[in-house]
Amino acid sequence: MEKSVNAIIPGLCARVVVNEGDKVSAGQEVAVINCMKTEISVTSEWNGTVKSVLSKEWDELEVGTPMVMLAVTGTDT
């Protein structure tokens, strides 16, 4: 099953801190958004493996913009 980790606030993508193939755990930071001159952490809700990175530095983001796609197995959720 695929799950996307999405932007939680409008702003600019500061960085994505995971790469394709990385294993991530629920609660782990996967990306950072710049808004209000503050860096805001975006965390995964799931355990899984990074299938693709969908965002890069300076991308403009809306709430809900997909930033990282994860492959999540049934037992991983």
Next chain:
Amino acid sequence: MLKVINGGIETLVEDWPGRLGYLGKGMAPSGAFDNVALGFANLLVGNPPGEAGLEVTGGFFQGEFHTDTVIAVTGTDMQPKINGEAIPMWESVAVKKGDLITFSHIGEFGFRCYVGIAGGIDVPAYLGSKSTCIFGSYGGFEGRKLQAGDEVKFAVPQGKLTDLVGRKLKKEAIPEYSREWVLRAVPGTNTSPDYATEEGMDYLFSHSFKIQHTSNRSAYRLQELPTSFFARSDGGVGGSHPSNILDHAYAMRGALNICGNTPVLLIADGPTLGGYMCALSVINADLWKVGQGTPGRDFIKFQICSQHEAVQARLDQKNLFTEDAVV
């Protein structure tokens, strides 16, 4: 008492009108960024409209109540829930000891929501206000945004809690939210013909400016102005850019600074003086809209207004927070 589980992106204790009278000392007034939403939240739970409440910016705040009380949530719809069940906004709701309140992300419209709590928030007033100035690290709850583990105390409610439950704001009293916020403004201290061209001022009062993602409680930065805005080629003794002038006091809150080519609205925690020209001042009655403007998404448009209209609008706003607004 409310025990903070997750402080969210930025949750602050704010009152209204904030810390007045210290601009000369370089201290901004702070205060609720949207004083109308705070005022209604307080009205619904039986508090004076300016009592301190929680200002939740961006969302994701979570807390556990350690006492029975009555709350009201107003502002942007962050899908507030008690124990996982949605609660109505713009309405007072009873909460019990042990209840968990959670917020999601910002709604379709607006950027901040407010939680009014019966009796208000019990933090010490500093220089006459319970408001937090986050850039100065004073006031409110230990001069900072809330974080996990904080215990926020409540003051004693005015009246019986049972009498405060189920109070609902009339539909027509709920402020209208938008993604383009029209702010009424009077021309500022540095306008045409000396500092800006007439065409430049027309541009300022006719265009819609996107709110930059760098906007925060200190300043709302807007899309750049064209260089034709300026009447001068440089700032003379004030500096090399035509937006530079000799340092002067800023008409806080609501002055529109022109910093380089960037218009910057100075608001709650903003600077009190500096060396940039000020092209207009947003009227006090419309400052609340700035607080609901979402950085990186919404737009601001200025509409010229007379001083007489500005005074009348401020009086009208003060009259909003009466029992006539409640069902």
